[in-house]
Every structure is written in C-alpha cells, then in structure tokens.
Amino acid sequence: MKKIALIMDGWKRWFTFAWPAGILQRIRQTGEEVSLYIFNSSGGWSCDEEYNTGEYNIYRLPDLREFDGIILDLNNIGYPEVWEDVIRRAKESGVPVISIANEIEDFYYVGINNEKAMRMMIEHLYEKHGCKKYWFVMGPEDNYENVKRIAALRAYMDEKQLTYSESDFYCESFEYQCGVNGFEKLLETHDKGRLPQAIICGNDNIAVGVCEAATAHGYQVPEDFCVTGFDNFDKAAYYEPRISTISHIRENVGIACVDLFLHIWKGEKPDRFYYTDTEGIFWDSCGCMPGEVPDQAEYLKGQVMYGIETARFEDEVFSLEYELLKCNTVREMMYCIPQCIPSLKCDAMYLILDSHMDVYKEQVKLHRSLSFFDEDDFHVEGYPKCMQVKFAYKNGRMLDTDRMEIEGIFPFFEPHKGGTDFLFLPMHFRNRTVGYFVIENAVYLMEKQYLFQVVKTLTNAMENLHKKEKLEYMNQVLSDLYVKDSMTGLYNRMGYQKLSVSYFSIMKEKKVPVLVMFIDLDRLKYINDTYGHEYGDFAIVSIAKAMLKYCAADAIAARTGGGGNDIIGRLGGDEFIVLEGAKDEMTGRLLAQKIRAELSEVQEKMQLPFQLSASIGAVVAQPGEENVLGSYIKQAEKLMYEEKAEKKVSRDN
Numbered sequence: 001m002k003k004i005a006l007i008m009d010g011w012k013r014w015f016t017f018a019w020p021a022g023i024l025q026r027i028r029q030t031g032e033e034v035s036l037y038i039f040n041s042s043g044g045w046s047c048d049e050e051y052n053t054g055e056y057n058i059y060r061l062p063d064l065r066e067f068d069g070i071i072l073d074l075n076n077i078g079y080p081e082v083w084e085d086v087i088r089r090a091k092e093s094g095v096p097v098i099s100i101a102n103e104i105e106d107f108y109y110v111g112i113n114n115e116k117a118m119r120m121m122i123e124h125l126y127e128k129h130g131c132k133k134y135w136f137v138m139g140p141e142d143n144y145e146n147v148k149r150i151a152a153l154r155a156y157m158d159e160k161q162l163t164y165s166e167s168d169f170y171c172e173s174f175e176y177q178c179g180v181n182g183f184e185k186l187l188e189t190h191d192k193g194r195l196p197q198a199i200i201c202g203n204d205n206i207a208v209g210v211c212e213a214a215t216a217h218g219y220q221v222p223e224d225f226c227v228t229g230f231d232n233f234d235k236a237a238y239y240e241p242r243i244s245t246i247s248h249i250r251e252n253v254g255i256a257c258v259d260l261f262l263h264i265w266k267g268e269k270p271d272r273f274y275y276t277d278t279e280g281i282f283w284d285s286c287g288c289m290p291g292e293v294p295d296q297a298e299y300l301k302g303q304v305m306y307g308i309e310t311a312r313f314e315d316e317v318f319s320l321e322y323e324l325l326k327c328n329t330v331r332e333m334m335y336c337i338p339q340c341i342p343s344l345k346c347d348a349m350y351l352i353l354d355s356h357m358d359v360y361k362e363q364v365k366l367h368r369s370l371s372f373f374d375e376d377d378f379h380v381e382g383y384p385k386c387m388q389v390k391f392a393y394k395n396g397r398m399l400d401t402d403r404m405e406i407e408g409i410f411p412f413f414e415p416h417k418g419g420t421d422f423l424f425l426p427m428h429f430r431n432r433t434v435g436y437f438v439i440e441n442a443v444y445l446m447e448k449q450y451l452f453q454v455v456k457t458l459t460n461a462m463e464n465l466h467k468k469e470k471l472e473y474m475n476q477v478l479s480d481l482y483v484k485d486s487m488t489g490l491y492n493r494m495g496y497q498k499l500s501v502s503y504f505s506i507m508k509e510k511k512v513p514v515l516v517m518f519i520d521l522d523r524l525k526y527i528n529d530t531y532g533h534e535y536g537d538f539a540i541v542s543i544a545k546a547m548l549k550y551c552a553a554d555a556i557a558a559r560t561g562g563g564g565n566d567i568i569g570r571l572g573g574d575e576f577i578v579l580e581g582a583k584d585e586m587t588g589r590l591l592a593q594k595i596r597a598e599l600s601e602v603q604e605k606m607q608l609p610f611q612l613s614a615s616i617g618a619v620v621a622q623p624g625e626e627n628v629l630g631s632y633i634k635q636a637e638k639l640m641y642e643e644k645a646e647k648k649v650s651r652d653n
Contacts, residue, residue, distance in 0.1 A: 033417075065093045120278070180212060222241065227243065248279070347395065353390045516577075518616070
C-alpha cells in the first residue's frame with residue numbers, strides 16, 4: 001500500500017477540497033493501492049498568533065519518511081517559520097515531493113502557468129478592447145501566484161511600451177474587501193479625470209468588490225472601465241455584470257499529482273514542471289457578450305439548497321454545543337457528535353489525545369498530592385511520542401478504546417484498500433497541543449466547512465472541561481491546605497475534628513468495627529535538641545509515610561464502607577491517630593508491626609544517629625458498644641503510654 005501525505009491550509013477557500021478530490025478520483029480510476037493522508041489546518045485565518053501556532057502544529061505530526069510521496073500546498077501559509085520547517089522535513093524525508101500552486105526549489109511543481117494565464121487576460125484587453133491605461137488590484141505581495149501574475153502584467157506592459165507607475169498597483173488579499181479597499185485607494189490616489197480603461201484583479205472575489213465600490217461612486221462597468229477577475233469562481237458567472245475571468249479546473253492538479261507519482265514510482269524521470277490547462281472566459285465586465293449564458297435558475301436552486309443545508313447543519317452544531325455542556329468527560333463529548341450531527345457522515349472518526357490530559361481527573365479523585373503538571377507541560381511543537389485513543393467510531397458503532405495507546409499514526413490508521421483518505425485535524429488550546437482528530441473518507445466534508453465548525457466546537461468544550469477540572473482540583477488543594485498538615489499530608493487537628501466524629505458514627509451505623517490507634521514518636525524532643533529540627537522533621541515525615549503506606553491507598557479520604565476506609569490525623573508535633581475499619585484487634589497489631597518495621601528500615605538505610613521508633617496503642621470499637629469516640633481515644637492513648645513505659649522512654653528525655 002502506497003501512502004501520499006498532503007499538507008495543506010485552509011477551509012474558507014471554496015477550492016480547497018478540489019485538490020484532494022482530484023487525487024482520490026485519479027487513484028480510484030487507476031485502481032492503484034494508494035491512500036491519501038491529509039493534514040489540514042485553519043492557521044492564518046485568525047488574528048490570534050497562539051491559535052495559529054496550535055493549528056500549524058498538525059504539520060509536525062507525521063513522520064514524512066513513512067510516506068511514498070508528499071504533496072505540499074503552502075501558498076496560503078503566511079508564516080515563514082512554518083514554511084521553512086515543512087520544506088526542511090520534506091527534503092529530509094528522501095521521498096518525492098510535489099508542490100502545488102507554488103514553485104519550490106528541488107521539488108516537482110504541478111499547477112497552472114500563472115504568467116501565461118495573466119498574459120492571456122491583458123492581451124485580450126489590449127488587442128480586443130484597445131485598453132492602454134490600467135489599474136491593478138491584486139492579492140498579497142508575497143503570495144507566489146500574485147507575484148507571478150504581476151510579473152506577467154509588467155512584462156506585457158513593457159513589451160507594448162505602455163506607461164504605468166507603482167501608484168497603479170494595490171496589493172492586499174484575495175478577499176472581496178480587497179476589491180473595495182483597492183478601488184477606494186486608487187480613486188483617491190489618482191485624479192478623478194484619470195480613470196483607467198481597465199482594472200485587472202487578482203481573482204473574482206476582488207473583481208466583485210471593485211464593481212461594488214465603483215457602483216457606489218456612480219460608475220458603471222464596463223461603460224466607464226472594464227473589470228476582470230481570475231479563477232472562475234461561481235460569482236464570476238452569476239454576478240451582474242458577469243466577470244471576465246481565467247478558468248482552470250483545480251481537480252486536474254490533483255489528477256496530475258497522482259500521474260506524476262505513478263511515473264516516479266515506476267522509476268521514470270518526468271519533467272519537473274507540469275502545467276494544467278487554463279482558459280480565458282470573456283463576459284460582460286470587459287464588454288464581451290458570451291455565446292452561452294449560464295443557467296441562472298439552476299444556480300439559484302443550488303444556492304437555495306445550500307442555504308437550507310447550512311441552516312440545518314447550524315441547528316445541529318447548536319444542539320451539539322448544548323449537549324456538550326452536560327458532559328463530564330471527553331469520551332462523553334465524542335458520543336455526542338454522531339448523535340447530534342447525523343449529517344456528518346463518514347466511515348470512521350478517531351480522537352487521539354495527549355495522555356497527560358487525564359492527570360487532572362486522577363488528581364481530583366485522589367486528593368492526595370498537591371503537586372500537579374504545569375500548563376507548560378503541554379506540547380507547543382510536535383506531539384508526544386505516545387498518544388491515547390480516547391474515542392473511536394467506525395462503521396456506525398463505537399469501539400472500545402480503554403487504555404488503547406499508539407505510537408505515531410501507523411499502523412492504527414492503515415487502510416484495507418486503496419483510495420481511502422484520512423483527514424487529520426489539530427486539537428489544541430490556543431498554542432497548547434491537546435491531540436488530533438481523524439476522519440476517514442471525509443474529503444466531501446471539506447467543501448462544506450462542516451468539520452472546521454465541529455472540531456472548533458468540540459475543542460472549546462474540551463478546554464472548558466479542562467478548566468473545570470483544574471478549578472475543581474485547585475479548590476481541593478485550597479481545602480486541603482485548611483484541613484491538612486502541609487509537612488506530612490495527613491489531616492491536621494482541624495481536619496481530624498471535622499471528620500472523626502462523623503466517620504465513627506457512620507461506621508457504627510454500618511456495623512463495621514473501627515480500629516482506633518494512637519501513635520507517639522519516641523524521643524522527638526531529644527532528637528530536636530541534639531541533632532536539630534531538620535532531623536526532627538525528618539522523623540515526623542517518616543512515620544507519616546509509614547502510616548500512609550500501610551493503610552489503604554485512600555486512607556485519608558474519610559470514606560465509609562469496608563476495611564479500607566479510615567481517617568488518619570496528626571494531632572500534634574509527635575502524636576498521630578488512625579481510625580480504620582477493622583475486623584479485630586489483630587488488624588491493629590499487624591498495622592503497628594508494619595509501621596515499626598518501616599521505621600527501622602528507614603533508620604538503617606539512612607544510617608540515622610538516633611533510634612527511629614514510635615509507641616503505639618490500639619483498640620477496636622465494636623458496633624454494639626455505646627462508648628463515644630473520645631473514650632476509645634483515651635484507651636488507645638493509655639495503651640501507648642504503657643508501651644512507652646515498658647521501653648523506659650519519656651517524652652522529656
């Protein structure tokens with residue numbers, strides 16, 4: 001099975017889907033065992049630099065050496081560092097690379113001949129309509145296609161010895177507003193009596209913007225001047241006046257890419273440059289009358305149906321947003337997608353997350369450690385080596401993904417047949433990478449911009465859940481600071497007083513015997529006076545660790561229930577108490593032995609200059625007995641002092 005990686009950017013461009021659609025069309029026509037892996041982002045469409053960083057990080061996900069061919073669409077990425085990184089990794093992969101819509105050194109090129117196509121337009125205006133004075137409203141100055149088209153215009157003007165100046169050019173973007181802004185600026189720059197004979201625009205969006213701005217100033221197209229576009233968008237044919245433009249079938253670029261790879265894989269050496277066909281379409285906006293008028297009714301019908309479909313999908317997204325608010329886990333969120341958005345039809349979808357996203361949940365459950373991962377632990381460049389499959393939906397059913405981990409993206413997403421496509425979309429909190437979303441056989445959805453909205457909605461919900469979990473965790477931390485001893489992690493006197501009585505009462509109601517253990521660290525004053533408080537604190541922490549080690553893992557959680565439920569509290573400097581569900585007095589003796597053995601082991605291992613030991617008294621409160629907790633505490637304390645007396649140890653020496 002051959003694998004092609006397509007790295008591209010954009011959702012807003014109507015033609016974005018055309019390239020992968022053409023690739024898949026040709027693969028299926030040939031019957032070749034080839035699959036397409038698309039890594040798409042919406043970077044550059046936001047003003048938030050950190051958001052764009054998170055989007056573009058998807059390009060770092062694949063190991064490009066694992067592919068048999070790479071296709072790059074970098075023309076709309078406005079970040080040089082992203083360009084450079086993708087190009088560097090593509091060159092280092094050692095596999096054939098095709099750049100579409102942009103010539104890049106050492107790579108094959110597939111796309112239109114922008115210079116030839118733009119020369120076709122200005123040549124028509126000059127020879128057919130006699131235009132000699134021009135204004136130019138074009139795309140971004142650093143855009144490859146824009147640079148090539150402007151170069152062609154300048155070359156033709158110089159060839160025909162037509163006069164022009166830099167003030168005749170306006171460059172901004174390929175959007176409608178560029179046309180409006182460009183016309184306003186050029187009109188302001190030039191005397192109103194010096195209107196051009198033609199305004200050449202970088203694409204049809206710009207051309208429509210120019211026409212609208214001209215109409216607002218009382219000018220008519222083409223009566224006052226011609227206006228031309230490029231790319232043959234729908235608006236070119238159905239706007240009034242119909243926009244003269246350059247047509248090219250973008251699917252043909254994808255088709256040509258597959259044919260080029262097939263030649264390379266066979267060991268052939270094709271030409272480095274492959275140009276797809278273009279055609280000049282000259283309509284009302286330049287004064288030409290087309291022979292064949294597009295079917296306006298059919299177009300309007302399509303627009304109406306698109307509006308209905310869009311409204312339905314927006315309702316589905318609203319429903320999704322509402323249901324996500326009720327979810328407490330990411331997995332619950334993912335279940336909502338197929339339920340709330342039935343129009344999102346695909347063969348499979350997967351959610352892969354950084355596994356440390358689960359740490360919040362675990363910390364909130366345990367309430368044990370005040371340590372936690374920092375926000376800086378999120379990746380901002382690349383992805384963790386090991387990721388967790390959080391959700392999988394394939395062929396109409398959910399798959400069990402508990403503890404399913406993957407390294408890289410293969411072979412988990414290995415297709416069973418050629419002509420399969422996988423769309424990889426970034427999941428992130430601004431620049432902090434969370435994971436990625438994978439859709440199988442979903443190229444058609446790229447045209448409708450559905451996935452962008454779904455992923456954005458899901459990501460926002462995930463971030464809100466993340467913040468909620470973090471807030472819950474921090475509240476627990478603050479609560480622990482109130483009832484916990486910061487040195488040992490045990491409950492302090494306040495915590496013990498708040499929990500002990502209710503715990504004891506509940507255990508009696510459940511008819512569960514309660515072990516009451518009183519512990520006193522031996523000779524703490526002597527240790528402090530002789531060796532310093534640093535050693536004294538070490539002794540205190542050591543006994544606390546021993547207690548936590550041999551009580552149940554959730555011992556400090558003040559839970560009710562079976563034998564693993566207990567409350568541990570540090571009452572004073574060297575006094576401790578344990579309340580634990582127990583069967584009989586043997587439970588207390590075994591626990592005391594383990595604590596003593598642990599202290600002896602620590603003393604030997606650390607080679608302490610003093611004996612590390614504790615005196616322990618324990619009693620078991622039976623459910624039927626009427627004594628209150630205080631009486632059992634006194635009994636346990638008495639037993640502790642009896643043991644201390646037997647050792648001939650005093651707290652004061």
